[in-house]
Each structure stands twice: as structure tokens, then as C-alpha cells.
Amino acid sequence: MANEQQYRLRVRYGKDGRLAYLGHLEVLHTIDSSIRRSRLPFSVGNGFARRMRVQFSQALPVGASSKAEYYDLVLTEPIEPEVALERLRASTPSALAPTKAAYVERRAPALEAWLTRSDWHAELEGTGITAEALDAAIAAVAETGAIHYMRGEKPKVADLTRTLVSWQCAQSGDVVELSLQTRSSNEGALRPAILIDAAFSAAPLAGAQLAALRVTREMQAHEEGARLVNPFDENLVISLT
Amino acid sequence: MRPERRDRFRDLEPLLGKVSHPARYLNHEWGAVEDQPGPFHVCMIYPDVYEVGQPNLGIAILYNELNKVEGISCERSYLPWYDMGDLMREHGVPLLSLEASAPVASFDMVGFTLAHELVASNIVETLDLAGIAIRADERDEEDAIVVAGGPSAWNCEPVSPMFDAVLLGDGEEGIVDMARCVRDCRAQGVSRSDILLALSRVQGVYVPSLYDVVVDETSTEEGYAVPKPGSGVPEVVLKRCLQDFAASDPVPQKMVPYMGIVQDRLAMEVLRGCARGCRFCQAGMTYRPVRERNADQIVEGTLRGLELTGNDEVSLTSLSTTDHSQCALVLNRLTSELNDRGIRVSIPSQRLDSFGVDMAAAVSSGRRGGLTFAPEAGTQRLRDVINKNVTEENLEAAARNAFENGWRRCKLYFMMGLPTETDEDILAITAAAKKVLEIGREVVGRGYKSGVQVSISVAVFVPKAFTPFQWCGQLNTEEVRRRQQLMLHSAKDRDIRISYHDANVSVLEAVLSKLGRRGFDLIMAAWKRGCRFDAWTNEFKFDEWVAAGEEVGIDFGEIAWRDLPLDARLPWDHTSPGISKGFLKREWRRALAGVTTEDCTFATCAGCGVCPSLGVENVIAEGHRG
């Protein structure tokens, strides 16, 4: 398609309920077929495989929910964003439903590397967990500067000096709520569950037992100096007319 | 006691974070029927993990048919992988359905797909995890009615003690009749034994408990089944056959799984049945007659299915897609519609001739992976014995056509241990591979860079019920090994690669194919020794199976390797796909004489007995084939 028109539609979607347990590839696969079902005029790559031109933001850990995941989809016709959003909503499983869509600059940077900041909300339930103890435990982990953990068979290191931005803990009945701000670097992102795991090995939470953990990504943004740029920032979004 | 029907997802949820592939257990896929009002509830089960079972067309068809009926709802379930199964047992969570997360044991009717022989131990595991009594005769009045059906129902004796009823043949109408029958009986407060009696009156339904197994001088030690006195059940249960196949929904699989599954594409069943008459092929004998959909229906159904599911590939499935009388037309229409949209069309295998290669080229849109052919036997003599109506010239023309069309790699499927096979036939396998390689080098060029490669894959022949080879013994393992060595040493070219299927798997398949009802003791003993997921190469524990056999007095070699007398009554004689025993015997004699029998969709009726006994006939879209 040498001279087809191309319009880059940015879509925000959530990941909710039991679909939190979908892996990243499963989400991509599901959204791919949702887009096909929507019958939007998507652009197809030129390679042998003839893939749909769509790019996603960074993988969300399995088990985490989200209110702010993104993909950029290239369309060959300028469908009104509201119309496109409606069609995508109708063709996507509700737990992955898109919540916002707008066209962005054709040459805007790719989402995956560009979205470097995430805000998380976690709820912890179990025995011996208090907001204060969790706060102190995370501080103790942060102090060490890095977390060494295993991912499958592979040893991994999370560099906290780069990736852990800040956190706040609050008590709400039996549930401890954690707000967490993280940054991804070239080496990777900090998964909230890894930090929380490490915190339970730290002294302030000695003897505490985690029974249930719910993690939600609340926000993603690009960090530009001290400023956080939203994926739908007015400097990025373009109107069709 | 049947457990209460309620949503138990909350009990399962805490386990999801601890298992591999949690998506197996999530459900609510696009296209699933989430609303399950009942009040009569059926659960269809494929006894393997989700990603293996989900693509199964049979279950998709029955799921739709049952959910269409007012007052009947149908859900699905699969066997959890070890990690999840163990956790469920540990936490007291029974097997649940996907749609409503209700205990499988709470359903009114539970149906299993008998996809192949090797699911036997998984059925036991599934029932146990569900908390349903494994043996039908141990179930209580109120317990779920457990039924089965599918390709491997042809000889279902070894698994039959687990089932209240088995449906033979095409399931789409029969399953609804069965559900209605159970529902009506339950509404009238009929006893369990009377429900089974009522089920035995439904055409195509075999109720194992209403038959006694008799061993006498007319049978082998596997015996034969006769109606229990006074039961009034038929001596022979004839299969169901859907004559108006073309009127059925062409795209039954409307669900889009989250996880990458084994066959991640839209399946369009273009035709059912195959009358080529390969004498080793059970499906060819048991799915007759041939019924085609027409080109319009295939193209329209495909486009609709793609819209509904968002799949990026469609597979035209059947036992012999390239035999469809409008195959070229269908492929041309589909590829011209779909190529620009990045949607691939695939056909599962091609006919071994030039036409087959043309069809493969038509759908490949420039991609040239390996091309697969199945000559099955190396010499013309042996191909005539098995009635694989393919000549040397066919193979050579197909290979030439393939290389000229840009393919570089050919894969050839063969069987070893076919009746009457000699060393000459074995050596002919590698000779055929060399010939194909030679043609490739001639067309493409010699030298390493040409990339021409031929691989041969050799499976051990498994004699199956309702084929002309049902009386044959399997080749014993020692002889299999010797012939494998012979073959390996005869193929010296580095561009010929040989691979074998595990001969032990074939032995177990043969044993389960040939045993009568006492085979169930073997299955139970093997399950108790930890056998399950036997179809998974890494999970298959042959030694445990053999030890289980010793425990219950079943010698594998004796069962698998011996020939059966032609006039013996066989353990599966009371079930029938409509093929007459006389035809099978005639075919066996013709095989020994090396005389072939023509495909009745290309030539005249071969007298297999299916059409007259079932009151059906071949339906060919174009009016004729060839």
C-alpha cells in the first residue's frame, strides 16, 4: 500500500476483573482480534506475515489490573475518534474495554519506550500487616538500593535507585493501601509485586503473612524533566479537520 | 449426592496466581454463551487442557446446538494441568465449568469427547477431580448422567464402564435428543435405571450397562456384548448420521480464546466423510457417507465467521479438503477476498498429486514452508494393499510441481508395520525420499545452498476397529526396531531426515483399540499409578502402563501383536458405523490380493453398506467429482 493514508489512533484501555490474569501476549492477541472484529480500516504491514500496524505500551504484570494501558493503531481512513472508540468497545471483551481514543502525530515516539512512569495502587490483606510496618519495610528495601530475585530460573536485579520514585501507605480497615510511583529504565521496570515481596522479607514485616494482593496500574506517563506528559497531551493530539 | 449449583470462581481465584497459564481457567472469552439460565444444565468436557480442547469442533457444534434449545444450557470444562489440579484438591475446589464456574458434578448431564484412545486416563482424572463416581454403576439416583461420543467411540468398550450412555456417529442432533430425554425423565421423577433405558431408545445411543459381556468359543477372550435379557435394547446400535450436513452451521466455532491455542484459526468444515477407502483409516470408514457444503456456503460462512471472531486465518478442515468437488473455485474465491486483508487461508493436508500442489500454491500467498505428503507406504504393491490410490507418477509429479512452485522442503508421511510389509517395502521408503530429493535437486539445483530437503516421518501402524485391518496384529516392537535400523542405514544423504513416532505410544493405542470391556481395569490401574496426559510426549509413562497391565493380567504384546480370527465375534460388534462386516472382510481379502477399491465419490458404489443401512447418500456439491 505505497500511498495509503495513515492515521494514528491512540487508544486507552483497562484490564479488569479475572482478565488481570491474562499474560501480555494474550492481551495483545485478544485486542488484535477485537480490532479485526471492529471492522475499522486498519493498516496492514508489507511483510510476508501482513501484520496489523498496532503498537502497545509496556507489558503489565500477570495478575495486575489497570486503568491506563495504551495502544496506537494505524488506520487508513480518518474515522471520527468517538465512532472508532464505540466500535472498538462493541468488539472488545468488556474487561479490556477501551476508554478513550484520539489521533496523535504520525511521528510521535513509540509508546513502549516513551511511557516511562507508572502509578500503582495496591491493596494488601493478611495477618500482621499495618500501613506503618509496610512503609518501614519498603523504606528498608529502598535503602539497599536493589532487589535480587528470580524470574523462573533466571536471577534478576531491580535497581531501585532508578526505578522506585516514591510510595505512600494508608490503613483502611483490615486492608493496607499502597500507592506506588515507579519509573522504567532501559534495564526494565519495577514490578510492584517484586517490591512487596521483598518488603515481606524485611525486618518491619517479620512474621507478617500476605493472604491477598490486588495491584492496579492507575496511570502511565512520559517523564520529561520534572514534567509528566500524558499520552493524550494536547501537544500530541491532533484533530482531523 | 449431587452438589449445589453455584458460582465458585471466588474459590478458584486465589489459585490463579500460582499456576502456569492462568488464562486456561478464566473463561468469558469472546463468543462464549455467558448467560446460562437452564434449568437443564449440560457440561461438555474435552479431557485435556484448555488450549488442546478449545479448538475441538465437535464440542463447539454440540455447545451451539444445546444452547439453542429453550430450557437447556450448555457450558464447557477442560482438565486442569497438574499444577492446578493439585491445588484444587489441596483447597477442596472441585472441577468447575467455565461459563458459570459451577461444580461439574452439579450438572444434569456431563458429556465427554472421545477424541482418541489416549484420553482414557484423563477421563478418569476428570471425573475424580469433579467428584463424580468414576464407574457409572456407582452413581446415585440424582447424580449427573455422564455420556460420551466422538471419533474414538469406535471401540469404546474399554472406557464404557465410566459412561451412562455413549452416542455413536454425528452428534449434533443426537446430543439434543439425549438432553431432552434426560430432562423429560427427570421431570417425571423417573428412576436412574429407567432414564438409561429411555436413553437406549434414542437412535444412536449405546447404554453399556444394558449389555452383558459374554466370552465363549465364538469370541476371543475380550468377548462380545449382548443385550441384557428383558432390556429390549438393540443387538447392534447403529450410528447417527446427519444427512443434511450442508444445512448445519458452517462456522460453529465462534469463541475466541485469550491464550494462544493449538489451532488458533477459524475452522470451516467444508465436508464430512471420506470415501477414498484407505484400509487402515478408521475415520474414513466411520464418517461415511461424504457430504459437501457448496462453494457459496463455504465462502459466505467464512466471511461471516471472520467478522464474528476477528481471526486472521481460516482453515478449511475435513478428512480430505482437496477432494472437495469445488476446491479450486473455493480457494480462488477466498484468497481473492482475503489476501489483501492479511488473512491467511490454510488447508490441513493436500492430496498427493499435482492438483494437491496447485491447491497448496493457491493458498500459500508466496510463503513456502514445508509441503507435506502422505504416501503411507514405499512400494506400489503395499500402497495397493492399503488402498492408498496413489502411484509413483503421482508422487513424482507432485514433487516436481512443488519444487517448481518454489518449495524447498518436502515432508513425507509413512507407516511401518502395515500388513504384508517386507524389507523391500521399508527400503522403498528411503528410495522414495531419495527420488523426491533427486527431483528437487534437478529442478532447484544441487549444492548446499539450494536448500532442498526431504524429511520422512514414520509412524507405527495401529490396527483399528471397523477397518479392513481390524483383525491384524500390530508389528512387534523388536521387529519395529529392526526395520527402523534397516531404514536408517539405507538413507545416507544428509538432506534426508528421518523421524519416528514413539513406538510405545502406538503399542498402547493398539492395546486400547483392541481390548474389550476389561480394558477398563487397565485404565484404572494406570491412572492409580499416576498416568494422565498420555498424549503429551513428555508425560507418557509407558512403563507404568505396562506395570498396570501386569497388575490386572493384561499382556500388551499378546493383545497388540496377535491376529484375530476372521470369524470371531469382536468386542465392538454391537456398535456400528453402518459399514458391513462383509465389506470389511472383502476388503481384507482384496488387500491380501493387492486389489484396490475405488472411491465411490469418483466411481461407483463399492458396497460398504453405509448408505442402505442408514438411508443416506453421498452429497457432492458439483454433482460429481473428478
Ligand code: SF4
Ligand atoms: S454405500 Fe456405497 S456409496 Fe455409500 S458410502 Fe458405501 S461405498 Fe460409498
